[in-house]
Amino acid sequence: MKPTHMRHSEDCRAVSEILSRVGDKWTVLVVDYLGQGSMRFTELKRAVGGISQKMLTTTLRGLERDGFVTRTVFPTIPPRVDYELTDLGRELLAPVQALGAWARTNISRVNAARERFDKEQQ
Amino acid sequence: MKPTHMRHSEDCRAVSEILSRVGDKWTVLVVDYLGQGSMRFTELKRAVGGISQKMLTTTLRGLERDGFVTRTVFPTIPPRVDYELTDLGRELLAPVQALGAWARTNISRVNAARERFDKEQQ
DNA sequence: CGGGATCCTTGAAGATACTG
């Protein structure tokens, strides 16, 4: 579309795109649970907790589209659908969990900063 | 505190919270540019490109609140405001850039998966 | 059981105008 602005900016937008995908409300939770192994729809819904079936469907479709998850349908009655991380999904898990580790160890510092900021603002 | 699988959900929500903060539309871009050093408002606005002044203000306020950037006002005319990463901000930069590196090296696989998925769906 | 199709409510984000 437009002339190549800066490669810097371009790269960052790719990063932002991945981060938006991963950073949405439910994706990390779902991916993390699937990191333990294959799960079916309702199982996942119970595990995550608080997610609507619509959002779980949307989240899983997005993950499937991006190649992070496989969807396997068993044409039985009642139907059964299994979700599982792909290789790409498992590879993604590593840097995400690194960020997760950072978040866990530093969440208290963030919360402290927030309280300080909010207090100064009255 | 508890068995590892018991703090699972709790931790993930903390992770999700950080990821939502970091994964919003502009935060990563802004943090990344600030990773190069202190910058002032308009300078940052030009660098990021496409961001409205409102969103830049909102993004910077959020980062300041969470303790990731400092805001320094010079009471001159015209006014001058510098933004700079804090230690916490620079520490965050590491795992974020790790995820960024993953995104850059794998974005093509993601895009390929998307094309495949979209084609199958017609 | 695993969704699809709708409707509805928010809040995020953009555009524009004004100001110390």
Place this chain on the structure above:
DNA sequence: CAGTATCTTCAAGGATCCCG
């Protein structure tokens, strides 16, 4: 220059009903 103040748009997310 570095914001604030409004107004508007738009899509994420939730609630509900239906169906093979």
